[in-house]
Amino acid sequence: xxxxxxxxxxxxxxxxxxxxxxxxxxxxxxxxxxxxxxxxxxxxxxxxxxxxxxxxxxxxxxxxxxxxxxxxxxxxxxxxxxxxxxxxxxxxxxxxxxxxxxxxxxxxxxxxxxxxxxxxxxxxxxxxxxxxxxxxxxxxxxxxxxxxxxxxxxxxxxxxxxxxxxxxxxxxxxxxxxxxxxxxxxxxxxxxxxxxxxxxxxxxxxxxxxxxxxxxxxxxxxxxxxxxxxxxxxxxxxxxxxxxxxxxxxxxxxxxxxxxxxxxxxxxxxxxxxxxxxxxxxxxxxxxxxxxxxx
Amino acid sequence: xxxxxxxxxxxxxxxxxxxxxxxxxxxxxxxxxxxxxxxxxxxxxxxxxxxxxxxxxxxxxxxxxxxxxxxxxxxxxxxxxxxxxxxxxxxxxxxxxxxxxxxxxxxxxxxxxxxxxxxxxxxxxxxxxxxxxxxxxxxxxxxxxxxxxxxxxxxxxxxxxxxxxxxxxxxxxxxxxxxxxxxxxxxxxxxxxxxxxxxxxxxxxxxxxxxxxxxxxxxxxxxxxxxxxxxxxxxxxxxxxxxxxxxxxxxxxxxxxxxxxxxxxxxxxxxxxxxxxxxxxxxxxxxxxxxxxxxxxxxxxxxxxxxxxxxxxxxxxx
Numbered sequence: 378x379x380x381x382x383x384x385x386x387x388x389x390x391x392x393x394x395x396x397x398x399x400x401x402x403x404x405x406x407x408x409x410x411x412x413x414x415x416x417x418x419x420x421x422x423x424x425x426x427x428x429x430x431x432x433x434x435x436x437x438x439x440x441x442x443x444x445x446x447x448x449x450x451x452x453x454x455x456x457x458x459x460x461x462x463x464x465x466x467x468x469x470x471x472x473x474x475x476x477x478x479x480x481x482x483x484x485x486x487x488x489x490x491x492x493x494x495x496x497x498x499x500x501x502x503x504x505x506x507x508x509x510x511x512x513x514x515x516x517x518x519x520x521x522x523x524x525x526x527x528x529x530x531x532x533x534x535x536x537x538x539x540x541x542x543x544x545x546x547x548x549x550x551x552x553x554x555x556x557x558x559x560x561x562x563x564x565x566x567x568x569x570x571x572x573x574x575x576x577x578x579x580x581x582x583x584x585x586x587x588x589x590x591x592x593x594x595x596x597x598x599x600x601x602x603x604x605x606x607x608x609x610x611x612x613x614x615x616x617x618x619x620x621x622x623x624x625x626x627x628x629x630x631x632x633x634x635x636x637x638x639x640x641x642x643x644x645x646x647x648x649x650x651x652x653x654x655x656x657x658x659x660x661x662x663x664x665x666x667x668x669x670x671x672x
Numbered sequence: 673x674x675x676x677x678x679x680x681x682x683x684x685x686x687x688x689x690x691x692x693x694x695x696x697x698x699x700x701x702x703x704x705x706x707x708x709x710x711x712x713x714x715x716x717x718x719x720x721x722x723x724x725x726x727x728x729x730x731x732x733x734x735x736x737x738x739x740x741x742x743x744x745x746x747x748x749x750x751x752x753x754x755x756x757x758x759x760x761x762x763x764x765x766x767x768x769x770x771x772x773x774x775x776x777x778x779x780x781x782x783x784x785x786x787x788x789x790x791x792x793x794x795x796x797x798x799x800x801x802x803x804x805x806x807x808x809x810x811x812x813x814x815x816x817x818x819x820x821x822x823x824x825x826x827x828x829x830x831x832x833x834x835x836x837x838x839x840x841x842x843x844x845x846x847x848x849x850x851x852x853x854x855x856x857x858x859x860x861x862x863x864x865x866x867x868x869x870x871x872x873x874x875x876x877x878x879x880x881x882x883x884x885x886x887x888x889x890x891x892x893x894x895x896x897x898x899x900x901x902x903x904x905x906x907x908x909x910x911x912x913x914x915x916x917x918x919x920x921x922x923x924x925x926x927x928x929x930x931x932x933x934x935x936x937x938x939x940x941x942x943x944x945x946x947x948x949x950x951x952x953x954x955x956x957x958x959x960x961x962x963x964x965x966x967x968x969x970x971x972x973x974x975x976x977x978x979x980x981x982x983x984x985x986x987x988x989x990x
Contacts, residue, residue: 459974484935507682511918516960518923520951522945523697603814608926610816611942626817633820634828641824644817650814 391660394653401650405469413463414448417618420458425636428461428577429454439461447452455639456628464620465646470615471621472650475535476602477492482540483547488590492582496574502552509545516543521604525613532615539604543597550593554586585602586664595658599651600641606647622647679972683965688740691954692959693735698983700951708947709752726752739954741893748958749951751944758955761940766959768838769925769936772859776850776921777914779860780867784910787864789898792906795876807865819858819931826854835934855932859924863917870913876907881905908975915971921961 404411414420415438423430426603428451452461495507524538556565558581567577608614610625617624623644629640693798707714707720713721724730727738743747748758756978791800813821827835839847879902887897926938929983937956944952 430702478968507685510682511686511693514695514961514964515690516922516941516957518695518926519941519945519957520697522942526945539922556702599812606814607816611927611930623816626820630820637828639822640820644820647814647817648812652808655808655812 379588380568387664388662389539390656394656394660397649397653398657402473403470404466405473408466408470409438411463411466413466414438414460415461416463416467416620418459418463420454420460422458422483423454423640424458424498425452425632426454426458427636428638428642430454443515452642453636453638455625456632456636458519461625461639462643464625465622465643466644468620468622468625469646469650470534471609471619472590472605472647474532474604475539475605476598476654478536479540479542479601480547480597482537483543483597485588485596487544487547488551488586491553492550492555492578492586495546495552496578496582505548505552509548513547519606522611522613525608529614530573530608530616535605535608539601544600546597547590553580553584554589556584558582563581589662592658592661592665595661599654602647602651629670679969683969685960686965687961691740691958692736694954694957695739696732698734698953699947705895732787739951743958748955750945751952752949753770753947760897761952762937762955762959765935765937767841768934769929769938770923770938771841771848771852772855772929772934773918774902774920775849776856776859776863780855783860784867784871785903788868789958791868791896792872792875792879793898802836805870807868810861811865813862815858815862816931818861818925819855822854822857823931836931838932838934851932851934855928858928858931859893859921863921866913866950867910867915870909871906874909875902877972877978878906911971911974915968918964920966922964 378563414435418436420426420435423432430453432448432450433496434445436445437448448460449548450460450462450464452462455464490505490509494502520542521538525535528534531654564577567581572580594640599667604623605614606623606626609621612627614621614623626640626647629636629638629643632639694714703716706726706728706906708720711720720729727735729862730738732846739749748762750757751761754761786802790804791797793798823835824964828831833850838851875898884897886895887901892901922938925936926933926942929936929944937959941956943949944956947974
């Protein structure tokens with residue numbers, strides 16, 4: 378059988394994706410230490426400058442005001458003459474923070490509700506499923522717009538609002554998984570040995586739901602990075618001058634015809650990052666499936 | 673009978689809950705439409721008068737019940753700012769959003785059907801991998817980026833299609849379709865992936881069935897087997913996903929309408945949120961929720977029509 382002959386392995390694209398995310402994460406973490414112009418330093422002589430433009434008297438973020446040196450805008454500058462590399466690296470902080478933190482809310486709340494609903498069934502399950510239906514039917518963008526517009530577009534509000542919207546998706550996955558697990562022998566065995574509901578949930582169900590739920594979470598991370606970008610693009614993300622990828626793409630819109638790189642470089646970076654999360658999530662899912670089918 | 677009754681009950685419950693939450697959310701948050709109507713010079717007495725005129729000084733529960741009472745009679749109220757009836761404002765923009773959604777779904781299916789069928793028929797082949805890679809690539813591009821890329825390619829570089837603007841259908845059908853192509857493409861290039869993936873996986877299962885073997889044994893050409901025998905039983909999940917996607921699509925529509933300056937529901941809603949024009953927000957949310965719930969109910973019914981096996985389980989439902 379060819380299906381069994383294929384060994385469970387992750388492939389080159391998977392590791393390339395991991396490598397890319399590592400580069401983005403390390404750059405974001407070390408953003409303040411690089412010899413770059415500050416992300417909000419404008420250079421009126423080089424507006425929307427092409428990648429590779431040289432500047433002889435650049436002031437860098439960790440040097441003093443008087444220390445000027447030669448600097449190359451490796452990825453060009455934006456419409457206000459700000460270095461794109463510097464803005465990309467600082468913007469990665471917002472994208473990664475929103476992308477990684479908001480799914481955590483759905484992961485814990487949605488995952489727990491889904492496990493409980495799938496395990497206890499009956500009225501309780503009906504209640505959970507019905508409330509998830511309401512969240513799903515609720516136009517999510519309205520919630521996001523209202524929260525960021527009225528309560529202020531702070532990082533915390535963004536993460537909370539986006540995270541809330543991921544709850545139904547996580548709870549569905551967790552519930553489906555729990556339903557499947559409840560009938561398996563090891564759960565029945567635990568019940569026969571006299572384990573209580575809490576014991577079975579904590580020892581048998583939840584550990585087996587965690588891995589598929591985390592893998593699913595990676596796909597949600599990808600989606601959240603795009604959602605944060607869309608909000609920034611609509612002007613409802615973290616406010617200027619803090620750079621974010623979506624905001625950078627939006628700013629480049631006015632010069633799309635003369636200087637497409639101003640929009641397209643951040644768009645490309647966001648694409649690679651989202652793609653990496655998608656590839657890693659999909660790779661791990663296939664890996665997990667093959668592992669179980671080989672048992 | 674009871675299944676339809678249950679469905680209707682659930683339907684109304686979801687609509688009530690969603691509109692109530694929106695009402696509460698929009699009203700408890702700081703800021704108020706009366707400050708916008710009053711302008712910057714308004715004194716606090718002026719604001720109080722405006723609030724009294726609009727009925728905003730009443731308790732929120734009273735206002736929600738009054739609003740719901742009028743909605744049941746078909747009156748959605750009027751905009752606080754333009755004094756246009758909310759129903760008129762929505763109906764005027766609804767065709768734009770509907771056209772956008774229909775064209776984008778058409779384009780998405782146009783991509784997803786052949787791609788899904790081919791990749792299921794030739795699993796793990798070069799074409800299958802190519803389609804899978806293409807899917808991963810386009811699903812990783814958010815609609816606002818896709819919109820910019822299509823504008824750059826088709827409008828700035830090739831000069832085939834207009835970047836923004838909208839022509840009403842009756843003033844120029846071709847110009848109207850043209851103004852929808854780029855926005856619809858920006859949505860379709862994301863949506864097709866999900867459709868293609870579910871079709872592919874269902875189709876792979878179907879192709880292992882005995883009646884497919886039978887059809888092949890009868891000597892039918894592959895395309896006939898695929899389209900006449902395998903496609904229908906493989907499209908069940910596709911249709912469900914189609915329904916679920918609608919909620920997300922409306923979110924995409926807001927963004928795409930903004931970028932391409934299309935006067936649809938999405939822009940009406942965004943502008944209303946900016947202006948705190950509560951009744952317009954309420955009207956749009958009501959419409960979107962009813963639309964979402966209706967489409968999902970229709971999907972349930974379609975499911976029964978397409979799969980006879982479900983029909984036999986509930987003999988009176990069809």
